[in-house]
Amino acid sequence: MSKNILNTIIHGDCLKVLKNIPNNFVDMSFADPPFNLKKKYNHYEDSKEKRDYLNWCNEWLNEIVRITKPTGAIFVHNIPRWLSYYSECLNKIAFFKHWIAWDSGGAPLGKTLLPNHYGILYYTKSTSHKDFKFFDIRQPHPKCRVCGEFLKDYGGKKAQAHKFGPLLSDVWNDIHRIRHKNRRDEHPCQLPIPLLERLILMTTDAGDIVFDPFMGTGTTAVAAKRLGRKYIGIEQDLDYVKIANKNIEAAKETKINECFVSIYLNRIRTMRDSDFKKIYETPKNQNHIELKAG
Numbered sequence: 224m225s226k227n228i229l230n231t232i233i234h235g236d237c238l239k240v241l242k243n244i245p246n247n248f249v250d251m252s253f254a255d256p257p258f259n260l261k262k263k264y265n266h267y268e269d270s271k272e273k274r275d276y277l278n279w280c281n282e283w284l285n286e287i288v289r290i291t292k293p294t295g296a297i298f299v300h301n302i303p304r305w306l307s308y309y310s311e312c313l314n315k316i317a318f319f320k321h322w323i324a325w326d327s328g329g330a331p332l333g334k335t336l337l338p339n340h341y342g343i344l345y346y347t348k349s350t351s352h353k354d355f356k357f358f359d360i361r362q363p364h365p366k367c368r369v370c371g372e373f374l375k376d377y378g379g380k381k382a383q384a385h386k387f388g389p390l391l392s393d394v395w396n397d398i399h400r401i402r403h404k405n406r407r408d409e410h411p412c413q414l415p416i417p418l419l420e421r422l423i424l425m426t427t428d429a430g431d432i433v434f435d436p437f438m439g440t441g442t443t444a445v446a447a448k449r450l451g452r453k454y455i456g457i458e459q460d461l462d463y464v465k466i467a468n469k470n471i472e473a474a475k476e477t478k479i480n481e482c483f484v485s486i487y488l489n490r491i492r493t494m495r496d497s498d499f500k501k502i503y504e505t506p507k508n509q510n511h512i513e514l515k516a517g
């Protein structure tokens with residue numbers, strides 16, 4: 224089975240499909256499960272009893288760790304409430320690296336504090352830095368839209384700031400949810416491609432296998448393809464599988480001077496620190512992408 228599932232979205236229940244995937248098979252696992260918040264999916268009923276939901280999550284969490292290689296990374300995206308339970312499970316079978324706070328840009332609702340970040344738990348299967356893949360990543364400097372000046376003062380050392388942007392921290396506020404209807408599919412919680420591209424560039428090499436058990440309309444697979452990685456996805460809703468396959472077919476590699484980079488609306492959103500010189504110092508640009516500054 225293993226070879227046939229490369230670069231496919233498998234239509235089915237992730238727990239059943241996962242049982243047939245061998246141990247240590249994929250380089251990175253990313254899971255964005257239903258949040259149990261009564262969202263309107265086509266078929267999935269998004270309101271389980273708390274214990275049932277958490278037991279179900281523990282089952283697939285164990286499975287995604289099992290199929291990830293010892294050099295690999297495991298990411299799980301959810302609201303903080305559920306991630307606090309996921310950690311209980313993951314701490315027994317993998318190694319905690321980071322809680323990435325993704326501030327996706329919400330609007331205050333009143334009555335409570337605005338829950339303004341999603342969490343992405345980052346775990347590895349090996350504990351030592353020399354045994355798992357991790358690549359330093361840079362994001363563009365946050366700049367004023369009007370005058371183009373840096374928004375941060377970098378402790379008064381702006382002049383010494385990196386030409387492209389700082390190394391990434393664990394708080395991400397430069398990637399927004401897809402706001403415009405014409406840029407999104409008929410899915411209640413489609414993630415933005417640059418979010419997945421950042422995680423992929425941070426933890427995998429070109430040619431590696433990226434896995435997602437809740438593929439939705441294909442964000443993870445599209446990001447993997449654009450960055451020259453392979454993918455395996457599972458999705459139980461056939462309509463979403465069809466949309467995902469269309470999106471994947473339309474996706475093209477995004478490369479500048481032989482380096483894979485995350486590009487959105489003509490701007491580089493994420494690059495590897497080790498690629499910076501090559502991207503900026505040689506003029507060739509395979510895709511003829513017109514890049515705007517930062």
Ligand SMILES: C[S@@+](CC[C@H](N)C(=O)[O-])C[C@H]1O[C@@H](n2cnc3c(N)ncnc32)[C@H](O)[C@@H]1O
Pocket residue numbers: 235236237238255256257258264267410412413414415436437438439440441442443457458459460463
């Ligand atoms: C939060 S959404 C994922 C969205 C996805 N990250 C994207 O950007 O399109 C969760 C998805 O999991 C699917 N799903 C729910 N239960 C599933 C299961 N047991 N096996 C496979 N897919 C499932 C739902 O149909 C839904 O599309």
